[in-house]
Amino acid sequence: MILSRFWYAILAVLCVASTSLVFVAIHEHNRLRESDTRLIIDHDRDIVDWFLRIDARKRLDALAIASGDDQLRNGRLKANGPDKVGADVRDPVKKRLGELATKIGQLIKDEGKGTSPIALFAVDARGRVVAHVNYDRAAMVKDEYFEMGGFPVVADALHGWLRDDTWVFDRDAIYRVVARPVVSAEGSPPSGAVVAVRRVDDGYAKMISERTESPVVFYVAAPDGDGVRIAARAVPDKSDVNFEGLSLDAKKLAADKAYVEQGASALTQHGPMTMAFARIVGMGWDMGAGYAVARKVAVIDGPGSLLNNADESDKKAVPVPVVAGVGVAALLLGLLFTFLEHSRPLSRLAGEAKKFAKGEQDAIPLPKLGGQTRKIGQDVNDGVERVIAKGGGASRKAADxxxxxxxxxxxxxxxxxxxxxxxxxxxxxxxxxxxxxxxxxxxxxxxxxxxxxxxxxxxxxxxxxxxxxxxxxxxxxxxxxxxxxxxxxxxxxxxxxxxxxxxxxxxxxxxxxxxxxxxxxxxxxxxxxxxxxxxxxxxxxxxxxxxxxxxxxxxxxxxxxxxxxxxxxxxxxxxxxxxxxxxxxxxxxxxxxxxxx
Amino acid sequence: MRQNQRPLLRSLFSGLLALGLPLGGALVLASVPGGVARAGDLKVRLAGIDALRPSALASATAADKHLYTLRELDPLVPQKYTTIAAKADKDVTVAIYGAGDPSLAFKFGATIRLAGGRAVPATVVVPPGTPVFFRNDDPFTHHIVGKGLERDLKPGESHKLVPEGKGVTIYGDTLIPSVKAWIAVDDGVIANVWPQPDGSLKVPDMAAAEFTIKAWFEGNAKASTSFKVPATGSVEIKDPLAVGPVPPSSSSSAK
Known part of the structure; x- marks a missing residue:
């Protein structure tokens, strides 16, 4: 029975090893997943940062069709003259701005469907807004008082600079802004500027999350505010991150030296999510505007939940022939060992016992037997001897x-x-x-x-x-x-x-x-x-x-x-x-x- | 007497319209002691404005303050126009000192509009006891902080402030950093006027008297000159009133 027992021992060792392996693998998986996730979150933050930079560049480039538009240029020239800009100047410019805003949205694939479309502003050399479209705050301002020249990005554009910026209004609204100068004649100063503004709303956040595959949330932690307000948020379709009910602590952000000085926080845990925070470049930098990316570490709680996240592709990855081959081989080995050490000796013992019963032999030949069956044969022979001895016959038992x-x-x-x-x-x-x-x-x-x-x-x-x-x-x-x-x-x-x-x-x-x-x-x-x-x-x-x-x-x-x-x-x-x-x-x-x- | 004052009143309201300052307090209203007045114009040109750097905008263009991701020069714009400089009609305030009744010009006090992400004008110079109004013409909230003031100003809201004592007080905005305003309280001020974008200044219908004008930028009197308005005719100061470094070709004379 040595082989059988050895096989049982092998199976037991394999069982123990497999169980241990599962636990070790789970722990290793969780550990690696956590470190990888932290790395991914760091990369997510960089990716969103680069997206914002590239997005600014794309918007600025697309805005060239507005800065070079003759109709807008002429309208601005007319506005620069009088102290008051009349409707005769504003209306044509406004109409043209609407057309250009649509065109620009198509160019940069940000048409603002269901959310805020791109707002366009035509600004004259004195900083006054000649006309505007799609501005979500238009109802709060009168055209004759509407100016933008004090914003650095507009002031820069009025001095010949192409530039981007981020505005924060009312402690919870973030706007991405780009502006270009409008040059009416070669060698002359800019006659005005065109400004494109995109509110950072859920639609904008969704656009980012879809293109970067990163869950992203925009927030404002205003220096004089009473906390952190969420401006926009979005998660990719397959993400397990959920920003619902997310509450951020302004004090923690302010206490993070790297965040305050470099604009990138250390990774922090928010419930099941690991998050990384970054300040948004622009005027919003000092106004507390920022964004955060988050990931959940997909931890396996235990062997019971090992296959919870397995999908069809995971199941297809199992090498069925190999696994089945190993199983069949193990089964055959077990059967072979059982046959060799159990069935065959028993069969042999049975055969010898049958011969013994028929009188073909006087005793069970022990040399033909082995292991446990020999012991059984021995006992049978001893018993027979004892019976013979009782009957007065010559004992065949071992000499005393x-x-x-x-x-x-x-x-x-x-x-x-x-x-x-x-x-x-x-x-x-x-x-x-x-x-x-x-x-x-x-x-x-x-x-x-x-x-x-x-x-x-x-x-x-x-x-x-x-x-x-x-x-x-x-x-x-x-x-x-x-x-x-x-x-x-x-x-x-x-x-x-x-x-x-x-x-x-x-x-x-x-x-x-x-x-x-x-x-x-x-x-x-x-x-x-x-x-x-x-x-x-x-x-x-x-x-x-x-x-x-x-x-x-x-x-x-x-x-x-x-x-x-x-x-x-x-x-x-x-x-x-x-x-x-x-x-x-x-x-x-x-x-x-x-x-x- | 009433007829003599009509030019002054016309001047007041035309000035208000021209500058878009509905609450007034920003135009010459020089009246001769004893009630005698006449119409005489002052013409002067301010020079060196291009050399003034508004602190709010200058700091907003610093490369090391994370204020933009890209800032590039448009190749179509000549280099000489690319420097961010003060706006003559918004950043430089000319205060007129002399005999006259300041209550006419500052009847409604002085007004600082919050418009376009800045204060317009950036500086007001008022006699003691004159109220200053902060009015939000922007479509978003400002939060003005300074001596005796710290509050939110929602779109369309105003706040009345009466500066205490004399001197210069700066007011800022914690929500829009580019907003900065200076209130200078000074004796003898009878009116504030603002030059045109090109730096020229014309003050119509001034009384025949001696006056001093000071050009203020960000709470500092950068330049001043005195002149006398004759009984007949106008005054044109030939030498530009230099608020900053000017080319050496300028010459000065008063007529």
Missing amino acids: LEQILGPVPAAPQMSAFSFNFDGGAPPAAPASSPAAAPAAAAKPPAGIDDMFANLPPAGAAVAPSGRPTPPAAAPAAPAVTPKAPAAAPPPPKVEEEDDATLVARIPDELMNASKTGEQQQIDDAEEMLHWKQTFDDFVALRGKCGEATAGLSFDKFQLQLRKNKEQLVKQYGCKRVKFTVYEKDGKAALKATPIKD
Whole structure:
């Protein structure tokens, strides 16, 4: 189940990573969006500033058709003479001004539909207004008193200058003004001026917002006023900015040093909107005229609102094949892992159990199983064993340690791996261990008594029938003369006392058998080698499980194995028995598996 | 006596019409002590007006005050006409001093019109106790501030002000910065007159007496001259009354 669990872990990690990613992405988005929005607002302010400058230039250029108009020029010349301008002069000029105002509005694409159209004024050299059209304040002034010569922009025009200006009237009305001189004869002073005035109303603000894509609001914070008054406002169609109910604080503007001195404020927050303020160049600069641009930072509140602003194009941007491919791949991997680690082992277990049920095999073959199913097979086999045992049959369960080795002494009686460095005889075995005594006696008087030293000599270990000597004959082993120390092969050089790195030397009997070609001897030797390996594994596992290993000897061990083997061979008619070391309930245990082949 | 005064009255009303000042207070009304008067004209020319720079307009053309985004010279206009200078008929006031009854000329007080984004005239010179009216002829609100005055003047509204004491007081407009007015209270003033746009000044029907005229600009007497109107004939002052630097070719003589 490693792959499945690993896959689950991967999925969990991916889930956690995805969730974290969403939050990180939202925060990053909001942070970047905020900084970008602030940058955009700054740019918006510059864009509107440039728009106003360019707009002034366009209006001034368009006004050239009025300053060069012969009819207006003649009318002004007539007006310059008398102290009082008569209707005979005013009316034709007024009519012509109306035509020119329409033409100029068309030229600069500001026809003032629904709002204030361009107002035109014809001014004589003395600053008197000869005629005017479209002036929203016309009702408040009498023609004979109407003058404009005191305004700097008009005074400049009367002295030959083209210029723009911004007027603020009544603390809440802003007018954009351009004026040009009218020259009647080459080399003569201007005979008058033409002035074009456009009130900054909602229509004008809308024109700006549409062309700059910037929400813009014009205001007047008159120095002697009682607050900030909104003159005009407009937002682009798709903007989420809303100026309704906007209230501006004149004191805050006055406290902004950059705004007062440079004309551009720092960015400030007004509810959900970030705003930037700028003073309008012209007479309005000192009269508190200004404009502000605003943007709302499109913040994502959380994962739940992540897709609130997604439109069709966003959805179309999803690489469906890639996403679907990743999903299908993940699904297939999950299914594959489940099949490999769940379905297939279960299927195999089911198959073996079926064979077991049909009697095709005596037990569930554990080697064919793995993982959890092996445990299940093991439990089934154990259960069967237990039932057999209850019925009086021969138990097939793993050999019990006590059965094999007899009572394990608490204190070591003899070490099968003891060393004798002084060349003397090994310590005498205690009397209580009769089996150990011959083995001890068989050891060479000098040299290392290693694990292979306990193996029986090739000839002595083999019974006449070709089978190993039964355990009962074991005590006769001392009759076999051990090899002389000089003739004995040198013990393997053990550099490290690490069981895991020991390399078993080929036993002499196996070597001899291979030389003589006696198959039985080879089989016996192989079995002895297998038992020796089993013994080593058993001792190692006991040590790993914290059980005592002192006093264990291969002689007793192999005698018990032989005994068990004979019993199993008799019971099952098998040829061989394979002993396996395993851990059971925290203890080392042995099990025997009959092998028919 | 009544017949003798008719020329003076005619002069008053014709002057009012000429200058467009319905409330009067702006024309010569010189009367001889004892009631004897005669018709004699004064002709004088003011020079150096082109050298006067109205402070309101001069500051409005400064490049460093954020007052415009573009200001370019029209190539068709000769350079000599491009300097912003005082308007003789609006910025320069000629006050007449001498024997006479100021109550005739200032019967309705003096009037400063707020028109075209400026004060017309920019300066009035009145004897003590003479009321000065601020009248808004513009189609928008002015807010006049100065000694003894601070108020909004809506279109068509007037405000009467009687200056206290003598001296010059300046009045400004917090809504229209180009509006500046000076009220000078001076003894012996009997009338104010204003030259034509070209700087020429003609005061008709003056009484036979000695007079002094002073040309005021922005609250300052820039030039003055005295003359005597003879029993018969007119007076023409040959030397221009220089309110500013004038070319050296000018000469002076009085007739």
